[in-house]
Amino acid sequence: MGRTAKTLTRKGNEPEPGSSRKLDLSSLRQTPGFMIRILQLENFEAFYPHFRELKLSPVEYAILVTLRDNKAVTQSELAGVLKMQLPNLVKILSRMEEAGTIKRKRSARDKRAVELSLSAAGERRANEASRLGVSFNAHTLAPLDKQERAAFLQMLVRLFDGYRNAAP
Numbered sequence: 001m002g003r004t005a006k007t008l009t010r011k012g013n014e015p016e017p018g019s020s021r022k023l024d025l026s027s028l029r030q031t032p033g034f035m036i037r038i039l040q041l042e043n044f045e046a047f048y049p050h051f052r053e054l055k056l057s058p059v060e061y062a063i064l065v066t067l068r069d070n071k072a073v074t075q076s077e078l079a080g081v082l083k084m085q086l087p088n089l090v091k092i093l094s095r096m097e098e099a100g101t102i103k104r105k106r107s108a109r110d111k112r113a114v115e116l117s118l119s120a121a122g123e124r125r126a127n128e129a130s131r132l133g134v135s136f137n138a139h140t141l142a143p144l145d146k147q148e149r150a151a152f153l154q155m156l157v158r159l160f161d162g163y164r165n166a167a168p
Contacts, residue, residue, distance in 0.1 A: 032159075043140060050136045056129055059084070059092060064126040065133070067102065067118045074113040075104075101125050 028034045047058050056064075062082055067073055075093065079086045093116065096102045101122035107113040118126055141149045 046139070047136065050139070051129070051132055054125065054129060054132065060096065061129050061133065063092070063096065064101070064118070064122065064129050067116055068123065068126040068130075071117070072107070072109070072115050073117075074107055074110075074115055076113060078116065096122075 044058055047061075051057075051061065059082060063078065066078060066081065075090060076086060079089045082089065093102060093104070097104060100119055103117050103119055103122075104114050105117075107115045141152070144152055
């Protein structure tokens with residue numbers, strides 16, 4: 001089923017009012033980068049209402065779950081995993097520390113590095129976020145059957161690993 005240009009763009013970039021013209025996107029729909037980007041935007045737009053009760057952003061969700069699942073994560077390691085510039089991440093981490101969800105301390109492995117961990121409140125928040133994440137992921141993957149879901153996630157990991165392991 002074709003989608004209109006309006007549904008394939010972010011809010012604020014819609015076609016002119018009164019325009020009902022459907023653009024031919026058949027070539028772009030065969031472009032992985034375009035489809036991944038559009039899917040990401042659609043996913044983020046669905047994320048915010050789903051996580052409204054926790055007032056959580058996608059990056060905060062990723063931080064909470066990463067810190068919950070890994071011990072002694074440095075700010076630099078986290079920035080690398082999330083593909084964020086360290087100063088931008090540090091701003092978010094500062095807000096999370098002020099809110100009492102994370103703790104920072106000097107690394108025992110490298111005194112120059114800062115390690116992150118969850119506070120008790122952060123652990124509870126990460127667990128609440130994970131519970132919501134299960135239903136959000138089920139909603140996201142709902143158009144696919146059980147086998148397609150597993151295959152889709154495996155293919156995403158293979159694509160990601162392919163990029164990560166490619167020599168620049």
